[in-house]
Amino acid sequence: xxxxxxxxxxxxxxxxxxxxxxxxxxxxxxxxxxxxxxxxxxxxxxxxxxxxxxxxxxxxxxxxxxxxxxxxxxxxxxxxxxxxxxxxxxxxxxxxxxxxxxxxxxxxxxxxxxxxxxxxxxxxxxxxxxxxxxxxxxxxxxxxxxxxxxxxxxxxxxxxxxxxxxxxxxxxxxxxxxxxxxxxxxxxxxxxxxxxxxxxxxxxxxxxxxxxxxxxxxxxxxxxxxxxxxxxxxxxxxxxxxxxxxxxxxxxxxxxxxxxxxxxxxxxxxxxxxxxxxxxxxxxxxxxxxxxxxxxxxxxxx
Amino acid sequence: xxxxxxxxxxxxxxxxxxxxxxxxxxxxxxxxxxxxxxxxxxxxxxxxxxxxxxxxxxxxxxxxxxxxxxxxxxxxxxxxxxxxxxxxxxxxxxxxxxxxxxxxxxxxxxxxxxxxxxxxxxxxxxxxxxxxxxxxxxxxxxxxxxxxxxxxxxxxxxxxxxxxxxxxxxxxxxxxxxxxxxxxxxxxxxxxxxxxxxxxxxxxxxxxxxxxxxxxxxxxxxxxxxxxxxxxxxxxxxxxxxxxxxxxxxxxxxxxxxxxxxxxxxxxxxxxxxxxxxxxxxxxxxxxxxxxxxxxxxxxxxxxxxxxxxxxxxxxxxxxxxxxxxxxxxxxxxxxxxxxxx
Numbered sequence: 001x002x003x004x005x006x007x008x009x010x011x012x013x014x015x016x017x018x019x020x021x022x023x024x025x026x027x028x029x030x031x032x033x034x035x036x037x038x039x040x041x042x043x044x045x046x047x048x049x050x051x052x053x054x055x056x057x058x059x060x061x062x063x064x065x066x067x068x069x070x071x072x073x074x075x076x077x078x079x080x081x082x083x084x085x086x087x088x089x090x091x092x093x094x095x096x097x098x099x100x101x102x103x104x105x106x107x108x109x110x111x112x113x114x115x116x117x118x119x120x121x122x123x124x125x126x127x128x129x130x131x132x133x134x135x136x137x138x139x140x141x142x143x144x145x146x147x148x149x150x151x152x153x154x155x156x157x158x159x160x161x162x163x164x165x166x167x168x169x170x171x172x173x174x175x176x177x178x179x180x181x182x183x184x185x186x187x188x189x190x191x192x193x194x195x196x197x198x199x200x201x202x203x204x205x206x207x208x209x210x211x212x213x214x215x216x217x218x219x220x221x222x223x224x225x226x227x228x229x230x231x232x233x234x235x236x237x238x239x240x241x242x243x244x245x246x247x248x249x250x251x252x253x254x255x256x257x258x259x260x261x262x263x264x265x266x267x268x269x270x271x272x273x274x275x276x277x278x279x280x281x282x283x284x285x286x287x288x289x290x291x292x293x294x295x296x297x298x299x300x301x302x
Numbered sequence: 303x304x305x306x307x308x309x310x311x312x313x314x315x316x317x318x319x320x321x322x323x324x325x326x327x328x329x330x331x332x333x334x335x336x337x338x339x340x341x342x343x344x345x346x347x348x349x350x351x352x353x354x355x356x357x358x359x360x361x362x363x364x365x366x367x368x369x370x371x372x373x374x375x376x377x378x379x380x381x382x383x384x385x386x387x388x389x390x391x392x393x394x395x396x397x398x399x400x401x402x403x404x405x406x407x408x409x410x411x412x413x414x415x416x417x418x419x420x421x422x423x424x425x426x427x428x429x430x431x432x433x434x435x436x437x438x439x440x441x442x443x444x445x446x447x448x449x450x451x452x453x454x455x456x457x458x459x460x461x462x463x464x465x466x467x468x469x470x471x472x473x474x475x476x477x478x479x480x481x482x483x484x485x486x487x488x489x490x491x492x493x494x495x496x497x498x499x500x501x502x503x504x505x506x507x508x509x510x511x512x513x514x515x516x517x518x519x520x521x522x523x524x525x526x527x528x529x530x531x532x533x534x535x536x537x538x539x540x541x542x543x544x545x546x547x548x549x550x551x552x553x554x555x556x557x558x559x560x561x562x563x564x565x566x567x568x569x570x571x572x573x574x575x576x577x578x579x580x581x582x583x584x585x586x587x588x589x590x591x592x593x594x595x596x597x598x599x600x601x602x603x604x605x606x607x608x609x610x611x612x613x614x615x616x617x618x619x620x621x622x623x624x625x626x627x628x629x630x631x632x633x634x635x636x637x638x639x640x641x642x643x644x
Contacts, residue, residue, distance in 0.1 A: 132317055132318070135317075136325050139318050139322055139620055139623050140322070140619060141579060141623070143583065143585065144585070147585065147600070147616075148613070148615075151603070151612050152609065232446070236586070236605060238604055251445075251451070255590070258459075259458060259459065259465075263452075266448065266452070266455075267452070269448075270448030270451075270452070273445045274443055274445065274448070277443035278440070278443040
């Protein structure tokens with residue numbers, strides 16, 4: 001049995017997929033973590049009443065020093081120049097993280113699938129040129145390239161997302177291209193050619209649907225990694241504006257208080273990032289194992 | 303045969319380097335006015351006009367690229383406003399601090415990674431293995447700047463042992479020029495301190511290295527552990543292992559003499575990439591620890607919109623990446639002759 005069909009079949013059976021994910025303790029842990037985050041994102045208006053007019057700005061709690069965790073502020077507050085309620089930021093930060101990772105991974109995947117698909121299917125000079133371009137993008141560590149691009153643009157969440165997409169697509173393009181090369185000469189593609197299907201139709205209807213699974217699996221793990229890199233950029237002041245409920249920004253605002261012994265403005269947002277990345281990695285690993293046991297070797301946990 | 307491969311590998315890096323230069327050149331054009339990266343705050347409007355002429359900003363874009371590339375090849379990367387010196391010089395002066403940090407972290411993470419990875423592989427699916435995997439996975443998921451901040455808090459506030467920076471102020475004022483007569487040979491403080499025969503500086507430098515090196519080691523440990531674990535497990539399932547065992551060799555000997563050698567080959571590949579990762583990954587760590595290296599230089603440049611410095615740093619890292627990749631490929635071809643034939 002060919003791999004793609006085999007995987008498509010398993011992916012189609014959601015209930016089965018879910019059951020198998022739940023059976024493995026590690027992917028179950030990932031599933032629980034991510035479910036909690038999704039719950040936090042959906043229930044954010046109930047968990048932390050939104051701050052109008054912009055719920056993504058953290059409400060201010062004026063105090064000359066950060067207030068330690070208490071009943072009123074479960075994770076404490078940040079001090080000047082921030083004056084923020086950490087709990088609110090952690091909750092609403094989930095929504096921003098979700099937005100960042102889905103936008104970046106979604107769009108990078110789209111570009112990657114298009115470039116990789118065209119490159120693999122067309123072959124020849126075009127393939128060579130497109131692959132040289134991905135080589136160049138991959139010849140820089142992701143954080144550095146994102147840093148360079150983001151610092152050339154104006155500081156905003158949108159521009160940071162743009163920089164991350166620029167960094168992320170080449171990886172997908174390579175993976176998709178490799179899969180397209182595998183699928184390209186399958187009998188059913190030949191059959192489509194003989195019937196007289198157009199090249200575009202063959203690529204989009206017959207080849208790509210069978211060549212994207214590996215990229216999808218990688219994408220599920222990247223949903224976590226994107227936030228890891230994004231929070232690093234925000235920490236350096238290249239992402240969302242100060243006062244935004246973004247975990248990296250919150251840590252960078254809390255760091256000045258750390259050496260005075262006020263650990264909570266840094267601690268809680270960091271824990272939120274950690275479990276976010278961990279959750280997606282575990283879940284992605286599990287999805288990969290369920291979809292195709294043969295891919296097992298390359299994963300996050302080994 | 304190996305020589306031929308080396309020449310081939312070096313030649314094949316040229317397109318990548320050219321592409322890299324085009325990518326970075328286009329970065330300098332993302333900002334509104336390309337002249338901005340060459341402008342120094344003290345310049346008069348006439349000076350700025352001269353800069354425009356000098357860098358040919360009135361010519362078509364490909365001509366500009368050629369002039370820019372020519373400048374880069376001559377070591378002209380523009381002027382860094384944050385460091386207040388030419389970018390090339392800034393990179394040279396900040397590099398040693400980063401190298402010192404990266405070298406120790408690299409050595410530690412390789413040694414610990416190999417130890418943990420082989421421990422886990424030998425005890426596959428036993429509690430030791432699970433422990434190692436959890437350590438690796440948590441290092442992989444942890445935001446490096448958060449870990450750095452937490453360690454800084456721990457070492458400075460809780461243990462009261464060491465603060466940010468490369469040396470404590472007292473030591474710096476006592477021995478470092480222009481106050482003292484400490485001589486620099488390599489730029490690595492620990493080594494220079496020994497060459498100077500100055501134990502006080504040595505101890506202080508080592509103390510200051512502990513938290514940032516621990517941070518970097520923990521983050522990079524994960525990869526080495528993971529790669530060694532899976533490559534050892536793969537090697538253990540191969541035919542020659544059964545053969546060696548049936549020949550009567552002890553399990554220990556087989557692991558030490560047979561499996562390890564083969565399992566280390568994938569490590570070379572990863573090690574090269576990780577070293578570049580360490581040199582560039584220090585951006586966040588150095589910022590937290592106020593470590594006067596290349597990473598903090600780049601982070602400051604990014605925060606204060608010092609475009610020339612960012613471009614120079616990016617180019618430097620890209621070139622380092624390409625060069626290390628060549629070295630890794632050659633090393634692997636040397637270790638595994640099959641690669642040369644491809």
